[in-house]
Every structure is written in C-alpha cells, then in structure tokens.
Amino acid sequence: MSTALQGVWLRAQRREADRALAARDARIPGLNWVLDDDLLSGLLGESVRITRTRYKPHTSAVVAFRRGGNWTIDGAGSYGWASTTAPEHVGKLQRRADSSREHGGGVRLVRPDDRHADVVVAVGPLDEDWPLRPNLRWLRDHGLARLGALPEAGRFLDPPVSVLRYNPERRLVARVPSATLPVVVKTAVQADEAAAGLRLRRRLESHGIPVLPELADPECAAHGISASPYWGHGDLSGGDNDPATYRAGQALAAIHGMGPETSTDPTADVADLIRQLAATRSMITCLFPALEAPAVRLTGRLLEILGAVGPHAPQQVLVHGDFSADQILVDGQAVRIIDFDRVRTSDPARDLGSFAAVEDIADPAGAGPAAGGRKTAQLLEGYHAAGGHLSQTRVDAWAAFRLFLNSVDPFRNRASDWPAATDWHIRRALELIA
Structure with a gap:
C-alpha cells in the first residue's frame, strides 16, 4: 500500500x-x-x-x-x-x-x-481560552515586561512570537523576542503560589544540575508563569547524539543523588500510582472497549510489580517524573534538562523507564526484548558511570507504566492511527512485564 x-x-x-x-x-x-x-x-x-x-x-x-x-x-x-x-x-x-x-x-x-x-x-x-485567560492577560499587562520580553505592537501573541505548544485549558508555551536571546514563556492554569518551582530550580543549580536559569519571579509564578532563555539546537529526540545522551544520564544520576528535601511517604506514592492506573484504565475502556480486558490485566500486573511498600520497596529519591529525550535540550555535547513540573519522590527506575518507553513509542518497529533502544543504552551507561544503580527489570516495569499512561495520547493528539497506536501501547507494555 x-x-x-x-x-x-x-x-x-x-x-x-x-x-x-x-x-x-x-x-x-x-x-x-x-x-x-x-x-x-x-x-x-x-x-x-x-x-x-x-x-x-x-x-x-x-x-x-x-x-x-x-x-x-x-x-x-x-x-x-x-x-x-x-x-x-x-x-x-x-x-x-x-x-x-x-x-x-x-x-x-x-x-x-x-x-x-x-x-x-x-x-x-x-487568548480567550477561559481557564488560561486570566493568566494570559496578566502576562500581557505585567509579565512580559518583568521578563524583559519585547513583543511587537498588536496582538501580543502574534508573530514574531511563536507558539511552541498549546494544550487547551491547561497551558501555553511561546517563544517571545527580547533584547538579547528569545525567551521561552510557559503560562499554565495552575499557579505556583508558594514559588516551589523557583526554589527547586535554585536547588538544582546549587547541585550542579544542567538546567536553564529561571527568569520568572514569585509574582510571575503566582500567575502560572515560568520562563527561561531560549537555548540550544533542539532536543535529544532529534537524532543520535551519544555524548549528549551519556551526559544526560550522568545528570539524571546527580538528580537522584540529591535526595528529597523532606521525608518521603511511599504509601502516598503508591496511592498516586493506583489513581493514575485506575484513571487510565477507565479512559481506555471508554475510548476502546475492546481493550478493556488487556487494560485490566495490565493494571493489575503493574500494581503488583510497582506497588510494593515496606522493606522490599525501592529507595525513594527525587525524580524528574516525566523524563524523556524531548526534555533534554542539546547544543553539541552540552545538555540542559527542562520541565520539572512533575518532580516527586519515587523509585529512581521511574525516570529511566519513562525515557525508554518514549524511545519505544518513537520507533515501535525497533522495539526489542528490553525497553528502549540506543539512546536508552547510552543514557544508562552515563547513569551507571555517575554512580547510579538500577535493574533492567525495574526499568522495564516503569517503561510499561509510562506506555500505559501514554496509551491515551494518540487519541488526545489526534494521531491518524490512534486506535492501532493505543492497541500497540498496551501490547508493548504487557510484553515488557510478561
């Protein structure tokens, strides 16, 4: 054909x-x-x-x-x-x-x-997205000046401003000109009233983690706005870059080595795991009733593998929470890790499994017995060299978890093959934890 x-x-x-x-x-x-x-x-x-x-x-x-x-x-x-x-x-x-x-x-x-x-x-x-509208108007009237951004006259989000991502009723990411480098501005519905994101960024920088500087101040954060200077030449998903991938693995090990700021609660992590699994299973059953049985089977198996608490549970560390190649900006061999919105304490294998799952999603035909491919192998090499230790079994289990959660994305992103893609996500997840 x-x-x-x-x-x-x-x-x-x-x-x-x-x-x-x-x-x-x-x-x-x-x-x-x-x-x-x-x-x-x-x-x-x-x-x-x-x-x-x-x-x-x-x-x-x-x-x-x-x-x-x-x-x-x-x-x-x-x-x-x-x-x-x-x-x-x-x-x-x-x-x-x-x-x-x-x-x-x-x-x-x-x-x-x-x-x-x-x-x-x-x-x-x-700009009249109802939940986003208040924060977008504050950005227009107050935020852009605080960030040093220089939109031209007229509608403040029209060219030369570029919309990079738009998730309706959730967030908008735009690249805005400034006197020096362009600024990437994210406006979200959810406000960061306590400026927790700013404190996290400073803490990451103090531990030598390669991140971009945060340009937004607490007032911006209170209106759901964060910003960084535009940097690099794309992200790690754009092609093979073994040195940069290796360095990203080292950086991830450093994040995991920072330790959480407060005492961890493994039961809270398991409760959230249960909630996410149940919500995904419910949505899949609604979208594609024929997949209800494998979705139920996958949910039960993931909970069995990942839901352990007590002495046999893995150590809880600070994790990125949404780690993948497109969260790693590159400039030659240099890297910057971005989007720490889902930082939490959890099993360190969660981040590696997430990365591997997204690599499999990008190349389903190249998926092998273990999760991930060349990039995942390079990432793990850098991770282990920096002192990180993980078992492939745990990485595969968390990859299956990410695959299951992402099984709704082909529908949400209006993929032309969303029924087949959703089916593949679930079959691939089951393969990894068979």
Missing part, C-alpha cells in the same frame, strides 16, 4: 473509531463535531486541523485547532479552541460567550443543527 493510500485508510479508521465513540457517549451530542477535522472546518467555514483533545466522558470535550492551510505559521492567531458539553451545561458556554462579547472578545456559539438546540459548540481564539 502506498504512503498516500495508507494515510487515507488510517484516517478512515480514525473517523470510524471517533464516530463509534460519539455514538456511545450520547450525553455529549456535539462530540463528533469537535473530533473531526472536516466537520469542524465546515462548521467554522474555514480549514482547520485539530491538534489536541481534552475529553471528559459524558461531560465535555474541548479541542485546540490550527487554522489555514499553512501549518508553519506559529502565531497565536493561527490557533483556536472549540468546546462542546452535555445539554445541562450549555448555559455555561452561553455565559462565557456573552461575557466575551461584552468585552469585545471573539468567543461565539455555533449550532450545527438547528433542529437540535442541545448540540452547541463554543469557539474562540487562543
């Missing part, structure tokens, strides 16, 4: 799976309109591509989309969001649209079918 024909077939498979999901979730009558590029484009009267989905079964769905045929345009004006909900919550969408109109905003309601008043889709620009 040619690449073009394969793409058409995969999109047809995705559309069939999306329609089946919408049919099962009759509580959200507008669901299919925000899962299908063509339907949403027809509804809006312009060409759009859905890039990210946040779906709460039987409650609501919100998607981010990019507009226009030129997908290389990075300004916020090329992004938007669309949301639909259960009929009893349509009033909330109406109130948001009314509030936006009163302030000259661009949120509007669209009814795809005049015969069904309960099918309503709210649409708006990125």
Whole structure:
C-alpha cells in the first residue's frame, strides 16, 4: 500500500473509531463535531486541523485547532479552541460567550443543527481560552515586561512570537523576542503560589544540575508563569547524539543523588500510582472497549510489580517524573534538562523507564526484548558511570507504566492511527512485564 493510500485508510479508521465513540457517549451530542477535522472546518467555514483533545466522558470535550492551510505559521492567531458539553451545561458556554462579547472578545456559539438546540459548540481564539485567560492577560499587562520580553505592537501573541505548544485549558508555551536571546514563556492554569518551582530550580543549580536559569519571579509564578532563555539546537529526540545522551544520564544520576528535601511517604506514592492506573484504565475502556480486558490485566500486573511498600520497596529519591529525550535540550555535547513540573519522590527506575518507553513509542518497529533502544543504552551507561544503580527489570516495569499512561495520547493528539497506536501501547507494555 502506498504512503498516500495508507494515510487515507488510517484516517478512515480514525473517523470510524471517533464516530463509534460519539455514538456511545450520547450525553455529549456535539462530540463528533469537535473530533473531526472536516466537520469542524465546515462548521467554522474555514480549514482547520485539530491538534489536541481534552475529553471528559459524558461531560465535555474541548479541542485546540490550527487554522489555514499553512501549518508553519506559529502565531497565536493561527490557533483556536472549540468546546462542546452535555445539554445541562450549555448555559455555561452561553455565559462565557456573552461575557466575551461584552468585552469585545471573539468567543461565539455555533449550532450545527438547528433542529437540535442541545448540540452547541463554543469557539474562540487562543487568548480567550477561559481557564488560561486570566493568566494570559496578566502576562500581557505585567509579565512580559518583568521578563524583559519585547513583543511587537498588536496582538501580543502574534508573530514574531511563536507558539511552541498549546494544550487547551491547561497551558501555553511561546517563544517571545527580547533584547538579547528569545525567551521561552510557559503560562499554565495552575499557579505556583508558594514559588516551589523557583526554589527547586535554585536547588538544582546549587547541585550542579544542567538546567536553564529561571527568569520568572514569585509574582510571575503566582500567575502560572515560568520562563527561561531560549537555548540550544533542539532536543535529544532529534537524532543520535551519544555524548549528549551519556551526559544526560550522568545528570539524571546527580538528580537522584540529591535526595528529597523532606521525608518521603511511599504509601502516598503508591496511592498516586493506583489513581493514575485506575484513571487510565477507565479512559481506555471508554475510548476502546475492546481493550478493556488487556487494560485490566495490565493494571493489575503493574500494581503488583510497582506497588510494593515496606522493606522490599525501592529507595525513594527525587525524580524528574516525566523524563524523556524531548526534555533534554542539546547544543553539541552540552545538555540542559527542562520541565520539572512533575518532580516527586519515587523509585529512581521511574525516570529511566519513562525515557525508554518514549524511545519505544518513537520507533515501535525497533522495539526489542528490553525497553528502549540506543539512546536508552547510552543514557544508562552515563547513569551507571555517575554512580547510579538500577535493574533492567525495574526499568522495564516503569517503561510499561509510562506506555500505559501514554496509551491515551494518540487519541488526545489526534494521531491518524490512534486506535492501532493505543492497541500497540498496551501490547508493548504487557510484553515488557510478561
């Protein structure tokens, strides 16, 4: 099958799976309109591509989309969001649209079918993403000046500002010009009132961990804003760079060697593990009922392997919590580790397993008996050289955990092959802990 024909077939498979999901979730009558590029484009009267989905079964769905045929345009004006909900919550969408109109905003309601008043889709620009809007406005009015950023006149997130990532109702990452180096600014819904992120960054720097300087102050943190100077030439996922990967392994061992600031509670870590496993199993069962049995089996096996407490539990250390090649910026052999939002105390194998799982996801055809590939091997070599010690069994188990949690991502990221990709994630996880 040619690449073009394969793409058409995969999109047809995705559309069939999306329609089946919408049919099962009759509580959200507008669901299919925000899962299908063509339907949403027809509804809006312009060409759009859905890039990210946040779906709460039987409650609501919100998607981010990019507009226009030129997908290389990075300004916020090329992004938007669309949301639909259960009929009893349509009033909330109406109130948001009314509030936006009163302030000259661009949120509007669209009814795809005049015969069904309960099918309503709210649409708006990125800067009127409702949960993000307060922090984005504070960034515009106060934060950019504090960060030394210099956006040009007009809409403050339009070019030359580049949108790097947009997760609707959660966070926006943008690259903003400054007098010297560009600044990468992250605006999140969740505020860091206690400036814990700032304290962590200083602590990492004091231990010689290669991280980027934090430009945001406590006032920025209280409005969900963090920032660093733009650095490097991409990240470790962009190609083979053995020296940089080796150094990243050494840096990870140094993080694990720092020790937590406060006493650890293994039972709290296990409770969170149980919560994440249950939530993922529930979502997979909703998205793809045929995978319920293997998801239940995988959940039980992971809890059996990773849920130990007491004298047989692994030592709890400070872990990155979301470690992968795209969290490691590179400039030649130099590295900087980024995105410490999920730092916690846990099993050190968690970070190595996470890295290995993401490498497998990037190259499913190259997956071998153990988790990960060439990059994981180089990372482990640097990790062991710096004094870290881990068993491959634990790394594989945590890789299976990351694979399971990420099994929802093909759907969320609107992958053309999300049904097949989700199935692969779960099968691969089961293989690693067989």
